[in-house]
Amino acid sequence: MADTTDPRLTSLAQSLPATVPFVGPEAQERARGKPFVARLGANESGFGPSPKAIAAIQNAAGIVWQYADPEAYDLRQALAVHHGIDAEHIMVGEGIDTLLGNLVRLLIAPGDAVVTSAGAYPTFNYHVTGFGGVLHSVPYAGNYEDPERLIAKANAVGAKLIYIANPDNPMGSHHDAVTLQRMISAVPDGCLLILDEAYIDLAPEGTSPYVAPQDDRVIRMRTFSKAYGLAGARVGYALGAKPLIAAFDRVRNHFCMAKLSQIAALEALQDQDWLAHVQNEVAACRDRLAAIALDNGLTPLPSATNFVTIDCGADGSFARRVLQAIGEAGIFVRMPFVTPHDRCIRVSCAPEADINAFATSLPYALKAARAAT
Amino acid sequence: MADTTDPRLTSLAQSLPATVPFVGPEAQERARGKPFVARLGANESGFGPSPKAIAAIQNAAGIVWQYADPEAYDLRQALAVHHGIDAEHIMVGEGIDTLLGNLVRLLIAPGDAVVTSAGAYPTFNYHVTGFGGVLHSVPYAGNYEDPERLIAKANAVGAKLIYIANPDNPMGSHHDAVTLQRMISAVPDGCLLILDEAYIDLAPEGTSPYVAPQDDRVIRMRTFSKAYGLAGARVGYALGAKPLIAAFDRVRNHFCMAKLSQIAALEALQDQDWLAHVQNEVAACRDRLAAIALDNGLTPLPSATNFVTIDCGADGSFARRVLQAIGEAGIFVRMPFVTPHDRCIRVSCAPEADINAFATSLPYALKAARAAT
Numbered sequence: 001m002a003d004t005t006d007p008r009l010t011s012l013a014q015s016l017p018a019t020v021p022f023v024g025p026e027a028q029e030r031a032r033g034k035p036f037v038a039r040l041g042a043n044e045s046g047f048g049p050s051p052k053a054i055a056a057i058q059n060a061a062g063i064v065w066q067y068a069d070p071e072a073y074d075l076r077q078a079l080a081v082h083h084g085i086d087a088e089h090i091m092v093g094e095g096i097d098t099l100l101g102n103l104v105r106l107l108i109a110p111g112d113a114v115v116t117s118a119g120a121y122p123t124f125n126y127h128v129t130g131f132g133g134v135l136h137s138v139p140y141a142g143n144y145e146d147p148e149r150l151i152a153k154a155n156a157v158g159a160k161l162i163y164i165a166n167p168d169n170p171m172g173s174h175h176d177a178v179t180l181q182r183m184i185s186a187v188p189d190g191c192l193l194i195l196d197e198a199y200i201d202l203a204p205e206g207t208s209p210y211v212a213p214q215d216d217r218v219i220r221m222r223t224f225s226k227a228y229g230l231a232g233a234r235v236g237y238a239l240g241a242k243p244l245i246a247a248f249d250r251v252r253n254h255f256c257m258a259k260l261s262q263i264a265a266l267e268a269l270q271d272q273d274w275l276a277h278v279q280n281e282v283a284a285c286r287d288r289l290a291a292i293a294l295d296n297g298l299t300p301l302p303s304a305t306n307f308v309t310i311d312c313g314a315d316g317s318f319a320r321r322v323l324q325a326i327g328e329a330g331i332f333v334r335m336p337f338v339t340p341h342d343r344c345i346r347v348s349c350a351p352e353a354d355i356n357a358f359a360t361s362l363p364y365a366l367k368a369a370r371a372a373t
Numbered sequence: 374m375a376d377t378t379d380p381r382l383t384s385l386a387q388s389l390p391a392t393v394p395f396v397g398p399e400a401q402e403r404a405r406g407k408p409f410v411a412r413l414g415a416n417e418s419g420f421g422p423s424p425k426a427i428a429a430i431q432n433a434a435g436i437v438w439q440y441a442d443p444e445a446y447d448l449r450q451a452l453a454v455h456h457g458i459d460a461e462h463i464m465v466g467e468g469i470d471t472l473l474g475n476l477v478r479l480l481i482a483p484g485d486a487v488v489t490s491a492g493a494y495p496t497f498n499y500h501v502t503g504f505g506g507v508l509h510s511v512p513y514a515g516n517y518e519d520p521e522r523l524i525a526k527a528n529a530v531g532a533k534l535i536y537i538a539n540p541d542n543p544m545g546s547h548h549d550a551v552t553l554q555r556m557i558s559a560v561p562d563g564c565l566l567i568l569d570e571a572y573i574d575l576a577p578e579g580t581s582p583y584v585a586p587q588d589d590r591v592i593r594m595r596t597f598s599k600a601y602g603l604a605g606a607r608v609g610y611a612l613g614a615k616p617l618i619a620a621f622d623r624v625r626n627h628f629c630m631a632k633l634s635q636i637a638a639l640e641a642l643q644d645q646d647w648l649a650h651v652q653n654e655v656a657a658c659r660d661r662l663a664a665i666a667l668d669n670g671l672t673p674l675p676s677a678t679n680f681v682t683i684d685c686g687a688d689g690s691f692a693r694r695v696l697q698a699i700g701e702a703g704i705f706v707r708m709p710f711v712t713p714h715d716r717c718i719r720v721s722c723a724p725e726a727d728i729n730a731f732a733t734s735l736p737y738a739l740k741a742a743r744a745a746t
């Protein structure tokens with residue numbers, strides 16, 4: 001039976017939970033017996049990728065029999081030009097998740113300390129636990145991750161890694177570049193700061209701190225999954241010092257990236273007009289989601305991302321009931337995992353029809369949630 | 374500089390070589406300044422995947438903004454029907470490489486013993502070393518992996534894993550099902566046999582041993598990269614006992630698979646007529662490659678795969694010179710890494726034009742290789 005554990009697993013593997021970080025919306029669709037009418041739960045971009053990226057996939061579909069270039073040379077060269085740095089500062093991987101996993105594997109031996117915020121990205125925690133690292137978390141300062149407290153904790157526990165997302169997920173908040181630069185300058189010796197910038201393309205200009213390419217105190221994570229609209233292609237990249245970037249070659253799965261994903265990401269990067277279009281759409285949608293929240297007596301949090309986190313004004317039980325009722329109305333939405341963030345639901349920006357469906361469902365969901373108390 | 378090592382790496386990561394298991398043909402193309410005219414080196418299928426799979430990719434390209442189902446439910450259900458087993462016996466992953474990496478991570482702690490054949494799949498060795506396992510290898514028996522010797526070595530060193538590929542890569546040989554069944558019955562307690570069946574769809578009927586779904590002595594690896602022609606999509610799967618299959622959920626990267634890859638693999642699986650077409654093409658191409666070898670005074674080895682390994686009749690230096698000259702003629706071919714296999718070159722089956730190019734190049738390559746002695 002699958003509920004027994006194979007006795008041949010390593011003691012570390014034996015100790016790991018058999019649970020998964022996120023259940024996909026498809027599993028929920030199977031449970032409810034019909035598809036969602038709107039996918040607003042995973043911060044995918046319903047605005048889609050550049051039409052040129054879609055066309056490139058279609059045109060290249062016939063060569064899917066070829067393995068992708070394990071060095072992702074063309075994409076790395078284009079990223080090097082885009083960022084004005086050498087390609088040796090860039091590692092391309094199958095989404096930030098894969099890069100985080102490789103990075104944890106490179107730096108964390110069993111028992112090593114890692115610092116993050118309580119309620120930050122669960123998949124990072126999954127990797128840390130998976131390689132035997134010891135997680136230490138600090139609370140958010142309200143709706144913001146707390147750089148000073150993260151640094152203080154890292155000093156206290158002798159952390160090898162610190163994780164921060166800027167902008168933040170799941171709260172949508174962000175710090176300015178100066179705050180991040182101050183944080184970087186305070187990273188303890190022997191420690192590495194992971195700056196997850198998955199949502200940076202949707203943040204105000206100047207949110208990303210300047211980091212000298214050779215600065216080995218920080219590694220930045222970027223993705224084509226959010227603003228570029230290629231979540232299903234699985235392409236992300238890390239920016240960092242050359243020795244650290246080179247180290248990924250020691251453990252990564254060199255031939256893991258899909259051929260058409262590399263091609264699509266290259267096209268998407270080169271269509272910055274489409275990116276600007278999506279940025280405008282997202283900005284307008286954030287305003288609309290905020291207005292919907294206010295119309296329903298709820299509090300939208302400011303967002304520097306492609307989602308709006310909405311404070312439902314009560315506790316986690318209440319927000320979970322709201323989420324449940326929205327789901328029953330056919331709309332896939334997620335919410336933060338931990339208290340006090342779990343007073344909120346988190347709604348992805350999307351095309352108008354999807355947001356209309358959310359707007360229609362919300363009053364009924366709130367009514368249902370209130371009736372259940 | 375990238376040639377220094379980041380001192381924050383774990384001692385295990387510090388110990389790993391910075392080299393890669395395989396250099397891609399694209400790197401060779403960049404070095405020579407022009408593309409290859411034929412890709413015959415990676416056992417990709419130039420016959421391509423099912424046209425229905427290509428069409429499915431093209432039709433679904435517009436939803437590449439969605440993450441794939443992390444459970445790969447539809448594909449696993451289809452595979453369950455295809456194999457006549459429960460879906461809980463099946464783990465889908467981003468190619469066999471990823472599944473091998475996850476499996477090694479689950480079972481191998483630093484210092485644990487692993488047994489393979491000298492000259493067998495280097496990426497498996499890469500994973501074993503990468504997780505601190507200790508590799509023990511036994512020689513081939515001629516052009517065949519040696520099941521009895523693998524088992525004897527596993528007993529001698531107390532191995533936790535044994536690797537065998539059937540059919541074999543890089544020699545193209547195979548054992549019959551009875552031989553594999555005998556091997557499975559001899560797997561030591563506490564050990565797991567990895568039976569890599571990447572090429573099984575191209576082997577004679579009856580090559581794959583019957584394995585009871587719940588048999589936990591063996592895990593089988595299958596792929597869509599070879600006969601199904603989807604190498605660039607990165608889709609493979611493992612067949613094994615439920616507790617072992619369930620354990621993958623503890624360490625795998627749940628959202629790593631590309632959306633269009635799942636869709637393409639499902640279509641490819643359902644087009645068994647195309648598979649039969651490819652099997653016929655490959656069989657004919659093997660005969661042609663054998664004839665080309667004989668015409669040039671070389672010895673083709675029998676093949677149960679989509680490649681033909683050709684004994685060049687001398688030592689590794691000679692075969693490397695032949696390979697070099699074939700490469701200079703614009704044809705990507707690889708060869709086995711270790712002696713005595715490195716007397717051979719390994720040529721993938723492919724459409725007629727590609728094989729014609731190889732046939733044209735070979736006499737000149739042999740002449741060049743002989744002239745250089």
